Amino acid sequence: LSLESDANAEITIQSDRANFDRKTGIAIYIGNVILQQGTLLINADEITLYSDQNQQLNKAVAKGKPAHFQQQMKGDKGLTKAQGHLITYMTQDKKVSLLTEAVLEQEGNSFSGNYINYNIINEQITAKGQIETQGTPSGEQPSGRIKMIIQPAKSAEKNNNEDA
Amino acid sequence: MRKRFLLLFIVAAVGLGLLWIEDYTTQSTQENTEGVSLLPDYYGEGLKNRTFNDRGELEHQFDARRSVHFPSQRLTELTEPRVKTIADDGEVWIIQSRSGTHFEDDKRLILKDDVQVSPLESPALSNSEDAAIIRTNKLTFFTQSKIAKTDQPVEVISLQGHIDAVGMIITIDQHRVEFLSQVKSKYVP
Numbered sequence: 001l002s003l004e005s006d007a008n009a010e011i012t013i014q015s016d017r018a019n020f021d022r023k024t025g026i027a028i029y030i031g032n033v034i035l036q037q038g039t040l041l042i043n044a045d046e047i048t049l050y051s052d053q054n055q056q057l058n059k060a061v062a063k064g065k066p067a068h069f070q071q072q073m074k075g076d077k078g079l080t081k082a083q084g085h086l087i088t089y090m091t092q093d094k095k096v097s098l099l100t101e102a103v104l105e106q107e108g109n110s111f112s113g114n115y116i117n118y119n120i121i122n123e124q125i126t127a128k129g130q131i132e133t134q135g136t137p138s139g140e141q142p143s144g145r146i147k148m149i150i151q152p153a154k155s156a157e158k159n160n161n162e163d164a
Numbered sequence: 165m166r167k168r169f170l171l172l173f174i175v176a177a178v179g180l181g182l183l184w185i186e187d188y189t190t191q192s193t194q195e196n197t198e199g200v201s202l203l204p205d206y207y208g209e210g211l212k213n214r215t216f217n218d219r220g221e222l223e224h225q226f227d228a229r230r231s232v233h234f235p236s237q238r239l240t241e242l243t244e245p246r247v248k249t250i251a252d253d254g255e256v257w258i259i260q261s262r263s264g265t266h267f268e269d270d271k272r273l274i275l276k277d278d279v280q281v282s283p284l285e286s287p288a289l290s291n292s293e294d295a296a297i298i299r300t301n302k303l304t305f306f307t308q309s310k311i312a313k314t315d316q317p318v319e320v321i322s323l324q325g326h327i328d329a330v331g332m333i334i335t336i337d338q339h340r341v342e343f344l345s346q347v348k349s350k351y352v353p
Binding site for chain 2 (some may be wrong): 009013014017018027056
């Protein structure tokens, strides 16, 4: 689980420039953008923030080549790190989706593919090689496969060796 | 012979004297008129100025605790100016400051000292619930295009959070606010 304190922390954003559309509530931060919420950190070239009808923030879409995401996990599990050309962070649902050259690393395990979905609350990761609807402009479906590297569980393996 | 010479001298002296007097009087009247034209031609307390668009709708309302108009420079010095400007879709914005200068020719208003900009739908100035105030120390407002610009530090305070930046452009009719550099925002969860 990620740190609970993150969920209640305020969101701070720094950037070179920003544009606000008061009617739609959309804010676009441009240039060296850093979004921070507790230990959650997103670095991107551009981040667009969306608000709901109560003017509460509910979505942040980060673009970069790639954009980077990281967050401290509970206990001493270290950082969850991720990247992709498009990172969408649902601030209220606590979900992150990574698109295009997506990579997610956690406790030595790594997942890569074209599309990765990560639920911050229950730490569930789903990855897809290729999104069905997406195709290259020329129409063929680029081959996209998922790659997972799962580290063997260290403590269990060590005990077995010692007993043998 | 001597008499004639004396007479000639007296006539010349009188002529020169008259010339000098004439020169002196034109110069001082010129100074006076220049002085006069630099002076204000009207001064008012609590003046209200309203501008309507060609559809007869109120576009701006201009109040000032004190206004002093200078005809030769075609400007008005304002104390505590307060501009109520209305976007095309009817949203009202209030812009006010401690002092300001209105330039007639290019319909430009320069506001200084504690400048506050606020959309009336959340009239921070009457402390309503969803207040949003933009603060800076100097702002140029082009009344015709309803665009406000500054290159100074800007602070935005609203219920959602707080923004600091340097430089800003507000395009009222398009409801757009651009922050030009060093943007730092805080959103309260």
